[in-house]
Amino acid sequence: MPFLSILTALPVIGAILVALTGRKPKLARILALTFSLAALALTLVIALHFDHASTTLQFQERHAWIPALSIEYRLAIDGLGLLMLLLSAIVVPIGIAASWHIEDRAALYFALVLLLQSCLFGVFTALNFIHWFTFWELSIIPAFFLIKLWGGQRRTTAATQFLVYTMVGSIAMLLSFIALFLATHSFDFIELAHLTQANQLMPAVVSTLGTHRFLTHHLALLLFAGAFLGFAVKVPLIPFHTWLPAAYSEAPSGTTAILTGAMSKMGIYGFLRVLLPIFWPQMQLVLTPLLWLAVATIVLSTYSALAQTDLKRIFAYSSINHLGYCLLAIFAAAKFIGGDASLTAEKYAAINGTLLQSFNHGLTAATIFWFIALLEKRSGGLRGLHDFGGLRKAAPVFTGLMGIALFSSLGLPGLNGFIGEFLIFKGSFPLVTWATSLSAIGLMITAIFILGILQKVFSGPLHEKWSTFADLTTGERLALAPAIALLFAFGLYPQILIAFFNTTTMQLVNQLKF
Template identity: 50%
Template sequence: MRPFPWLTVLTLIPLCAGLGVMRWGVARARLARCVAIGAWAMTLVLVLGLGAAVDLQSGALQAVERYPWVPALGIEYYVGVDGLSWVMLLLTVLVTGMALVAMEGIRERPHLFYGLVLCLMAGLFGTFTALNFVHWFLFWELSLIPAFFLVRLWGGPQRQWAALQFFLFTLAGSVAMLLGFLALFLASGQMNFPELSQWAREGRLWSALEERWGGGNATGGVWATLVFLGVLAGLAVKVPMMPLHTWLPQTYAEAVPPVSMLLTGVMSKMGVYGLVRVLLPVFGEPMRAAGPWLLGLAVWTVVVSACAALVQRDLKRMLAYSSVNHLGYCLLGVFAVAAAGETTGSEVHRAAALNGVVLQMFNHGLTAATLFWCVGLLEARSGGRRGIEDFGGLRAAAPVFCGLMGIAVFASLGLPGLNGFVGEFLIFRGVFPLVPWAAVLAVPGLLVTAVFLLTMMQRVFHGPLRPEWSGWPDLSWRERVGLGVPVALMFVLGVWPQALLQWINPFVVRLLEGLRF
């Protein structure tokens, strides 16, 4: 008897439900919402059931499904899950659930909106579980299409340009990544990530690349660098790493709150996931050679994005730059591990940094989605206003809302006892012994982050209550429950990070054992 196909079913449920909602939910908006929530609930049960059914603490791939697809081209249907994948699946389910609750105010073509969100969810599931490049790339691109239409059809006044920027930047990065992996396939005949990692670990990958492409005046080292840069570009756009970030602020600002929640909460993690899953194990040697440059870009991303957030007056643009800043710490951790290589006694530091990176991905997704939801509530109650100077004294009128949003703000700035602290602490705990100069240069980003987030709280929550907001309604019971769940998780993961680290650390240990620098 074949084992239950956990990952296939997990991907097909939102995909089929999304296509069905778009096809038959035209005149039945309430039914479309019920179908979307039902499909989401089924995926939640499957993700939790998967975590209980497999041994994630082994660090090895679990629930593997592998079938030939186009054998002549090295294409397989190849999926599996480990601690990294499962944590990302859980984050996808949580943020999508939050977005579904926040979607209640969508009145225009709700069936299409719900259908696209479900298709996006399926694309994310496929991206976080696929182990063959072509299979993974198809889901990578599948997630781009519904995201483009969600911004293009329901966004703000500048939505057309924002959606076009998002699509063109991501597509250009995807083309560069596709060309890079095509070069690897023609040199090695491999498309599966585990096999490519094995070739890299044994030192065969770059010699094969040199033999295949190293003719003329180009050396194998040049080709290895070109392939590495192509794959890095495709992943860096998605993070995004400066200077490939320019699409993000306007896209996040123009998208409606549920879409902004999905973009910052989950889609931005696809790039960091690719860095850990693909770039580090396959391109360890080119990464180490480019280590100082990569670390410089990571520090730039951390510090400059925090400074950019400090001068913003639009709350959504401020949070957009804050998202770049927080994911810059993930870049710092990954690049520090690669730049340091296998120095004596570095195992603990490298493990700390990578554990922090994965935990930061999850924690930032949770807090950033919550903050964008809160800004969406501000915007909905104020008739579309979201400037930092538009409010003041809201704590007196809406204490529950301000309290919950305030907790999310403190989690975002890394207050001890909340989830944001642990990931950043582990990253710096690992990076400082490995590359002290990069850790020191990135510290100002932490300080500037605290300044702009606390300034936002002061301007929005405190001071005299403006007369036009005297009748400001506090959260409804449904909104309190919806926001209360992620806020409760911020406390739980702040005092008990082992709830996730018990699954993450075995993956990190196994990954580090297989790296070659």
């Protein structure tokens, strides 16, 4: 049974049917939610049949596509791919629920959401670069139009900026992989990683493309820089981040939930699936600058969040901060340690923390933007930090449940946001002590702006204007209940997730020459 092909095609079928609903927004919403939940159910079936202990790629599908160019239709997943599929399958229904109020061109909106989900599934399952790159680029199209057509007043600028940044990064990455293909005649991620392990990849590149103008390591670093830029923009890593606050704040909150919950994880996935296995020797050569960029991403983004008054911009910068921890751990894992067994164990912890952080941040951030969508609906579009005050008196259930999501973002022990950050710091500190120590500043500033939100929006005297602020309805409580339950479940028992990818983590780390 070609489970992965079916999973990728399912949202496309849903998008077509949703688009055919015409001017029936209620039917469009119900169909979109139904297909997204069907995709979640199929992903859970895949997870149940996934062999946790196996080190081989599973659910493989491999067919010749364009043999002359070594382009294959190759799908497979390991623990990393499965985790990203689960995240995408969970986040998209949250994004649809957060967009439930959309009436304007609803059929088109929800069709684009399902197309974006299909692209996410494709990115997380394809193992041939051209096949993978097709989905990578196609994902830009629905995201662009979701921002452009349903965004805020500055939606055109935000959508254009998003498009330009991601396209520049994609072009740089494409050029790097074309160079690798000319030298190796392969677009296969797994084969290229094996060539790197055997120390054959860059010698082949130099013998094919090298000239007297380029030393071996200079050419290798140039190819690394191209691939790095593509993923750094998508995460994003400072200073390639300036598109994100505008895109997240101008997009509809339901779209933002998907962008931050799942689409930003394409960058983290690329670092782990492509950049680290294929370019780790180059990462070791420029490790110190990479670590400084990770520290800047963590610390500067929290300072930027502290200066914002728009809730969506606050959590846009908060997303950059949380993904900065993932980059810190990835760069730490690339460090040369000379085969020290104790430090190898710390690398396992750092990468496991990265995977947990990616998943848990996606779930938490999507839930927070869902709450912001509910807040906007009740307030007529207001979402400023100083627009409210005392809402806990008018809407105690809303306040309590959103508070849980905020504390998860803060990293409170017992909630899902804690364990990933803990493992990242545990693993990274012995490997890159100075960078990890500086990054701890980000934790403290995060606590300040999260607690500030709780104080300014929900505490204090209730303004007369909000005396009739509606609490969550029974339907909204039931819809939010699974997301809140997962925040607790993955916080109290993270082994549920770790079991899926621990073997993959060990295999990934062991591929690196210490």
